[in-house]
Amino acid sequence: MNKGVTGIGSNYVYKICIAGAESVGKTSTVNRWAHGWFRHDYKSTVGVQHYSRTIEMGQGENKATIKLIIWDMAGQEVFKELRKSFYDGASGLVLMCDITRKRTFNQLPRWLSEATENIGGEVPVVVVANKGDKKPHRVEEKDISKFAESLKAPHIITSALTGSNVTDLFELIGGMTHKEVQGLVPKGHDWSNMAKNPKPARKTSKSSSPGRTSKKARRG
Numbered sequence: 001m002n003k004g005v006t007g008i009g010s011n012y013v014y015k016i017c018i019a020g021a022e023s024v025g026k027t028s029t030v031n032r033w034a035h036g037w038f039r040h041d042y043k044s045t046v047g048v049q050h051y052s053r054t055i056e057m058g059q060g061e062n063k064a065t066i067k068l069i070i071w072d073m074a075g076q077e078v079f080k081e082l083r084k085s086f087y088d089g090a091s092g093l094v095l096m097c098d099i100t101r102k103r104t105f106n107q108l109p110r111w112l113s114e115a116t117e118n119i120g121g122e123v124p125v126v127v128v129a130n131k132g133d134k135k136p137h138r139v140e141e142k143d144i145s146k147f148a149e150s151l152k153a154p155h156i157i158t159s160a161l162t163g164s165n166v167t168d169l170f171e172l173i174g175g176m177t178h179k180e181v182q183g184l185v186p187k188g189h190d191w192s193n194m195a196k197n198p199k200p201a202r203k204t205s206k207s208s209s210p211g212r213t214s215k216k217a218r219r220g
């Protein structure tokens, strides 16, 4: 299995899949990160879209230039079969729900199973609740946190509209993926002590308990 491609010198390239129900804001979040813009109308993704951006990680000897290739999956049910082939070779996974739609949160275990089965092994996971700007929030953060912790994953609340925590999200999954693929942490590493504040605006250090996919992930 391809667990990410090691580039030349300090350059590394990783494939990250972003999965979750239709209209949770996957494409919007990636567009915010890769291009810096947001569109209010909904144009569902057909199949998959690709984005890439290079980020700098670490300092001193640990400094690395990392290119993330994001595979933005179509969330609509009609693309279920088509999606299967898109997960191959992914080194990291972002599971996204819409914090204003409980159903999209309840479906995350199903998305995890789909990704895990088709990636064919364990990869680091970040659980994301998007549309943090929008009210009412119908998914409580404690439930998001509990689910994420069950996967040993960090969770983060983002807004593609305002850009809140979007950069943090990709730095988080990029860093986790890089460390795992390059063996900077042992395989199966428990990320739960990784310091990452998903809510910088509040200056409260919400714990991040990073995680990974597992073949034993429960189905939803």
Ligand SMILES: Nc1nc2c(ncn2[C@@H]2O[C@H](COP(=O)(O)OP(=O)(O)OP(=O)(O)O)[C@@H](O)[C@H]2O)c(=O)[nH]1
Binding pocket: 020, 021, 022, 023, 024, 025, 026, 027, 028, 029, 039, 040, 041, 042, 043, 044, 045, 046, 073, 074, 075, 076, 130, 131, 132, 133, 134, 158, 159, 160, 161, 162
């Ligand atoms: N208020 C608010 N709206 C958002 C946010 N992110 C996305 N949206 C809106 O939600 C709708 C769906 O966004 P998309 O990014 O297309 O959702 P998606 O998950 O890619 O959907 P599929 O491609 O069908 O799987 C669009 O109308 C966006 O403008 C957000 O953070 N806040």
Ligand SMILES: [Mg+2]
Binding pocket: 026, 027, 028, 043, 044, 045, 072, 073, 074, 075
């Ligand atoms: Mg989309």
